[in-house]
Amino acid sequence: MTYLIDASIFIFRAWFSVPDSMTCPNDHPVNAVYGYAQFLSDFLESVQPDSVAAAFDESLEKSFRCEIYPAYKANRDPAPEELKRQFAQCRKVTRSLGISECSSSRFEADDLIGTLAGKAREAGRCVSILSRDKDLLQLLQAGDVMWDYVSGKQIAHDDVPELFGVRADQMVDYLALAGDSVDNIPGAPGVGAKTASALLQHFDSLDELYENLDSVENVNVRGAAKLGAKLKPYHDQVRMCRELTRIRFDAPLPDHDDVLARQVPNLSALNALYDDVGFGQSLRRQAQRIADSY
Template identity: 60%
Template sequence: MCLRIPRVLYLVDASVFIFRAWFSVPVEFADRDGNPVNAVHGFARFLGDLLEREAPAHVAVAFDESLETSYRNEIYPAYKANREPAPAELKCQFGLCRELVRALGVVEFGSSRYEADDIIGTLTLRARAEGMPVTIASRDKDLTQLVGSQDTYWDAVADVR
């Protein structure tokens, strides 16, 4: 008898880990032109650890592209209106993080209309329709509402599932 290991789709909420790296990795990390890459460095370490430790067969990374153009702003103009915009030094690192993900051969998603949460929700529903369990890597507790009985919510920072 052969045991069949279920395929699991790992979904990563990139912004959470990029922001965390921005605040926790020293700004001394810079490229050859002197531009800070501390968030890229921290995110690369996180993603590399995830890929090595978990060895997922299926993984996708969801990025927030623009909170200002989200469909939620059309419904409720005050949506996240009090949130400070990301500093320019951090904004440019999001693009580098996306390049890193693509260079690693990992699928990445982003949208000017939908947030990473929406993308993760859509991918979770599609995986569920295929009978594939999902592991959501994030610190955003809002994403726990997506977790079904076969799924896992993983706070990868605290390493709590």
């Protein structure tokens, strides 16, 4: 099994859940670093993976998705400077614990995870994606799982239809039709989650749907008689939304032999960072145990 970590999810969770009264000797908040380091250390100690990598988001300013749709994620407030500082420190924690960390100015963490998943499958491995982001469900194949490590909730490939009414490989079209307010993706006006799943159960894909708009009246969904006519003017918009929701598999990865191979922790670098942020002995002792069991 290859484990792919959606690092930003866990950093934001720590930012909001650990009190910002936790500060370093220079009085900067280190709550997100502490929560993330705790999560990553617990994961490494309990799972002891040999194949693992972490993906981080950068600024969206140069993202290819913003070139397609400038309003993409424009509804989000920019990250505070104190959080940006901690993101950089979390990346150091990741490297020091022996895990490759990936990021790109043009591609998002989702695309990096998709590209890493492709490499894992080339090696004959299934993947476990550590996240709770439904966008990543489209990557799941038989034997794969999305795992929210902190809550313990897992969604397997075969669980997706029960939860969303569509197969994992249909999630791209599902999100394109229903839209996603979190990412400011408009979708097709008037089409919500239930309608999107009903359409894809009937037509299987977005392309098949738009090739058969005259048959939409046969779908078992409220307002089906007029739905085809309502969808027709938004063909280009929905196709554009699909380009936003589709995860790429060609993101640039770190240039070394095996980005997925876990390395021995660099305790010297890790302890120097923990000195800088003022952490005590608990995480240091845990890091030593992780190194001893490597």
